[in-house]
Amino acid sequence: MPRILAIDYGLKRTGIAITDELQIIASGLTTLATKDLFVFLKDYLHKEKVELFLVGEPKQMDNTASESEVFIIPFLNRLEKEFPNIPIKRVDERFTSKMAFKTMIDSGLKKKQRKNKALIDEISATLILQSYLYSK
Incomplete structure (x- = not known):
């Protein structure tokens, strides 16, 4: 079974998460x-089958x-153009950064490690993906 790939898109950094084959x-x-x-995506898609892109959808508290x-x-438009055979779904990403930071604290990471914004982006992408899997 192909994987699902989640993207927490940012102007500087982008977090990527992936499902297992099941x-x-x-x-x-x-x-x-x-x-x-x-x-990265072109290289990854040559190695692995992906059936769906999930992209975080940032929203305000009033939705x-x-x-x-x-x-x-513009990123979504390019993603659709570059990979026309892979559908794109949006997932509400409100609170994922806060939840990612809390996850880091709960897992016992030291203060210096928690300042690693790249890790927060990766955890946020994972949370986006988890919320989608739970909703299925």
């Missing part, structure tokens, strides 16, 4: 510079689009 477990894969994202959505729309 689509049961969500695991953080990596965080990379956003400028390298499409090179309106976040101001960062204007940066995500």
